[in-house]
Amino acid sequence: MNIHKHERGTILLVDDAPDNLRMLHDALQEQGYLVLVSTDGQSALDSVQLMPPDIIVLDARMPGIDGFETCRRLKEGLNTRDIPVIFMTGLSDTEYIVQGFQAGGVDYVTKPVVIEELLARITTHMQRARLVTHTRAAIDSAGRAILAFDSNYAITWATPLAQRLVQSVVDVQDLLPIPIRQWLEAKDADPSFPLWHAGERLLFTRIEPGLLSIQRHAALAEPEALAKIFQLTAREAESLYWVALGKTNKEIGEILQISPRTVNKHLEHVFEKLGVETRTSAAALVLGRSSG
Numbered sequence: 073m074n075i076h077k078h079e080r081g082t083i084l085l086v087d088d089a090p091d092n093l094r095m096l097h098d099a100l101q102e103q104g105y106l107v108l109v110s111t112d113g114q115s116a117l118d119s120v121q122l123m124p125p126d127i128i129v130l131d132a133r134m135p136g137i138d139g140f141e142t143c144r145r146l147k148e149g150l151n152t153r154d155i156p157v158i159f160m161t162g163l164s165d166t167e168y169i170v171q172g173f174q175a176g177g178v179d180y181v182t183k184p185v186v187i188e189e190l191l192a193r194i195t196t197h198m199q200r201a202r203l204v205t206h207t208r209a210a211i212d213s214a215g216r217a218i219l220a221f222d223s224n225y226a227i228t229w230a231t232p233l234a235q236r237l238v239q240s241v242v243d244v245q246d247l248l249p250i251p252i253r254q255w256l257e258a259k260d261a262d263p264s265f266p267l268w269h270a271g272e273r274l275l276f277t278r279i280e281p282g283l284l285s286i287q288r289h290a291a292l293a294e295p296e297a298l299a300k301i302f303q304l305t306a307r308e309a310e311s312l313y314w315v316a317l318g319k320t321n322k323e324i325g326e327i328l329q330i331s332p333r334t335v336n337k338h339l340e341h342v343f344e345k346l347g348v349e350t351r352t353s354a355a356a357l358v359l360g361r362s363s364g
Contacts, residue, residue, distance in 0.1 A: 113137030147176035
């Protein structure tokens, strides 16, 4: 009796050779997997968007978009980069095996495929992927938005909540926003950095190298409200408002049509009244009040 497909998982087979595709499909389906098939790279990419599989078994050499390029494109997407890819290749040359790993593959098997070997590799990588997924889901269910990034500031993984928060502020290459990169590169930077976007503030906090947590805050209170909350003068409240939006003293001066030196004086009074010493601390305090 076949094990229920939700217990075994979903596999996407990608191969332009009908005979090989049919043989693998039947063997894997017999083991209780839900098996999807594609005969070229583009249809595989389309299929993954419609129904993400638990694992992909991908032929390395295909006409059009070959397996290597297909894998690279999968690894570029936040929603698809964590799907394990096992390459199939009839090529035993080391350079092609290395190319598969460089494209983002986790393993490879050589043709003709030995079903028992493929099943063992599928089981191993599917278990690892599910463990990672369950861990991230647990973090997300606890209300945590956490993401990891590499040395080039590209996001390598993110919890579902973190993905939702940053999807509108990252670029097409999934790079962290420039202000966040500058903050991370700065020496003696504050542990947290607030980023204003689309009517809300995202507060990024460094957990450890390569790992950030994110908190979302409601829209920032208007200067009039800040003046009442913190017992500030109108100019002090306006200066604090623009500090919370990440503006420099020069920029604030241009906005308010006063000198940067006057802005600095206003902020000295603001920091004293708020009991803080830095701009980031003042902004964080404002965000805390605004989100309440």
